[in-house]
Amino acid sequence: MFLIIVCFYQCNHYTSHNVAIIQSKHSQNKIKTDLPMDSIINKIEKTDEQWKKDLSPEQYKVLRKKGTERPFTGEYNLLDAQGTYYCAGCGAALFTSENKFLSNCGWPSFDKIIAEGTVKEVIDSSHNMIRVEVVCARCDGHLGHVFDDGPTETGMRYCINSVSLKFEKDNIK
Numbered sequence: 001m002f003l004i005i006v007c008f009y010q011c012n013h014y015t016s017h018n019v020a021i022i023q024s025k026h027s028q029n030k031i032k033t034d035l036p037m038d039s040i041i042n043k044i045e046k047t048d049e050q051w052k053k054d055l056s057p058e059q060y061k062v063l064r065k066k067g068t069e070r071p072f073t074g075e076y077n078l079l080d081a082q083g084t085y086y087c088a089g090c091g092a093a094l095f096t097s098e099n100k101f102l103s104n105c106g107w108p109s110f111d112k113i114i115a116e117g118t119v120k121e122v123i124d125s126s127h128n129m130i131r132v133e134v135v136c137a138r139c140d141g142h143l144g145h146v147f148d149d150g151p152t153e154t155g156m157r158y159c160i161n162s163v164s165l166k167f168e169k170d171n172i173k
C-alpha cells in the first residue's frame, strides 16, 4: 500500500479534489478516493459549534476531530447481531452486519460498504504514516481507515470507530 501511494505522489496523479484510484494488491478491487458524489448526496453541513452541541464529547472528538477510540473498547467491536450501522453524525446507512468480520484489530471491521458513494476515502499522512482515511460522504465525519489486507474475498478491511457508528438491529419477524 505504501509503495502504491508513494507512486501516486511521485507521479503527481493525486490531488485532494481529483478522483484517484488505487489498485489493490490482492485483487481487482479498487479504492476510489474523493468520489464525486457530493452533488447527489444530501450533504449535511454544520458549524463546529453546532456539531459540538449535537454530538457527545466522544463522538465529537472522533467524528469531527479525527480522533480514535481506544482499541478493544468500542461498543460494537465484538457485536455479532444482524442489522445496519449508520453514521452517528448524520444517520446515513454505511455498513451492514453481513459485511462485518472479527479482525482482532480492536475496532469493528467490515469488508464492504453498504453502497458505493456512502463514504469518501482520502489520503491521511498524519502520525508519520500514510493511510487511507474513511469519512462519511454525507457529513464528512471521520469514521476510521481502510486497508487492503482484508481476509475475505473483497480483500478490504474497513477499520471503523464504534463511536462513529449507530447500530440498529434488524426487525426479525
Ligand SMILES: [Zn+2]
Binding pocket: 087, 088, 089, 090, 091, 092, 136, 137, 138, 139, 140, 141
Ligand atoms: Zn455522516
